[in-house]
Amino acid sequence: MAALGGTTMGTVLSARILDAARDCVARVGVSKTTLDDVAREAGCSRATLYRHFAGTGPLFEALIQRDLDRLDRRLAVATADLVYLADVCAAVLTTGVEFVLDHAALTTVLAVEPTVLLSAVSFDGSELFFARARALIAPHLWAHVGSDAERLAELLARIAISHLSSPRTEAPISDPEVVQHLVRTYVVPGFVREPTSERVQP
Amino acid sequence: MVHNGAVVDTAPGAHDPISVHDQVVRATYACVARFGMAKTTVEDVVRESGLSRATIYRHFPGGREDLLRQAIAWEIGNFLGALADHVRDAPDLATLLDDGLGFARRAVVEHDLLQRMLQTEPDRLLGLVTTESFKTLPFIAAFLQPYLEREAAAGRLRAGVDLAEAGDHLGRLILSLIGAPGRWDLDDPAQRRMLVDRELLGGIRSV
Incomplete structure (x- = not known):
């Protein structure tokens, strides 16, 4: 019981530290956030914080992982019960774009230190980014496109990143109708499966 | 004076x-x-x-920052000029995209200064490259317009394709792929062909 209690306490504190880190980043950005700031914000000592996260690297990594888990759950809810591939793709894009635009820490980083995000999505940093995007999105596409899921996941991630970094003012990606149109016109035709023999039979 | x-x-x-x-x-x-x-x-x-x-x-x-920005813009212009020259005479849009992606990827990998700066000062470089790419996207989209028009005139496009919108969409994917090929091996002609046929032109070219 003591061990279980300890774990729960630890989990609660970890969550509080991650919230504190997110709030610090939302206020001043990544490069200006220190472990001392986060400890103060979380109301714990630097030593306690260090027992949970051995530096800003592991701390931000845990924050990213928590966000990925949250986005994963939202994607599951948004795509559940959808029948058509176009609707699934549109739900993935709209959910992802909303997640980014509503994320106070991400939007601060985009505004004050965009190169932190840019270096994560272009050139050398991009391999890790797209690997994560595929791992996050593809499971929600498997039922619809099978082995093409990773390819489609990456394409949707490219479209989202491009429109978030260079918005089309006349057709913003935050508009679900724009997303539906893009997906139906340009994405889905590249992923429709060959007609199966059952279909052509009466 | x-x-x-x-x-x-x-x-x-x-x-x-x-x-x-x-x-x-x-x-x-x-x-x-x-x-x-x-x-x-x-x-x-x-x-x-x-x-x-x-x-x-x-x-x-603007002094030093102005000079640096224009030097990067100049080299991006050189790159786009070389890319445009390379694909200008392509017989159709699919060949143009296929050849262009292969050429662009090689140019990025073989650009010694770009690769060196990505190692030594990625933040400064990416900041400028991205600012300039806001201008690069319209350039690529405009470059593709006559080729899209030619495809339309030859009856090779799906009915109702908006040429300007299609150019914008293609420009975005091309820029994204040049900077970050992801799971695609752009040196492999078979992969490039699949990428062009399905993801780039899947919704644009008639089947």
């Missing part, structure tokens, strides 16, 4: 603002190649170009 012209700007054509601009940008690029962006100063550009500090500031009122 009697009061300073004879002393400083003696080279033929030195009063032509385009040639001075070009001279300064080339000199800045040479300095960046030698010292990196962080260490390049206006004094270095003065020495490299043989022009006066006053002349340089007259053409680049």
Whole structure:
């Protein structure tokens, strides 16, 4: 019981530290956030914080992982019960774009230190980014496109990143109708499966 | 410009603002190649170009940042020019995209200065490359327009495709793929063909 209690306490504190880190980043950005700031914000000592996260690297990594888990759950809810591939793709894009635009820490980083995000999505940093995007999105596409899921996941991630970094003012990606149109016109035709023999039979 | 012209700007054509601009940008690029962006100063550009500090500031009122930005823009322009020349005579849009992606990827990988700066000062570089890519996207989209029109005239496009929107969409994917190929091996012709046929032109070309 003591061990279980300890774990729960630890989990609660970890969550509080991650919230504190997110709030610090939302206020001043990544490069200006220190472990001392986060400890103060979380109301714990630097030593306690260090027992949970051995530096800003592991701390931000845990924050990213928590966000990925949250986005994963939202994607599951948004795509559940959808029948058509176009609707699934549109739900993935709209959910992802909303997640980014509503994320106070991400939007601060985009505004004050965009190169932190840019270096994560272009050139050398991009391999890790797209690997994560595929791992996050593809499971929600498997039922619809099978082995093409990773390819489609990456394409949707490219479209989202491009429109978030260079918005089309006349057709913003935050508009679900724009997303539906893009997906139906340009994405889905590249992923429709060959007609199966059952279909052509009466 | 009697009061300073004879002393400083003696080279033929030195009063032509385009040639001075070009001279300064080339000199800045040479300095960046030698010292990196962080260490390049206006004094270095003065020495490299043989022009006066006053002349340089007259053409680049923003000083050092202005020079660096224009040097990067100049090299991106060179890259886009070479890319455009490479694909200009392609017989159709699919071939153009296929050849263009292969050429662009090789150019990025083989660009020594770009690769070196990605290692040594990625933040400064990416900031400028991205600012300039806001201009790159419309350039690529505009370049593709006549090719899209030709496909439309040949009856090779799906009914109802909006050519401007299709150009924008293709431009976005091309820029994304050049900077970050992801799971695609753009050196492999079979992968490029699949990428072009399904993801780039899947919704644009008629089947």
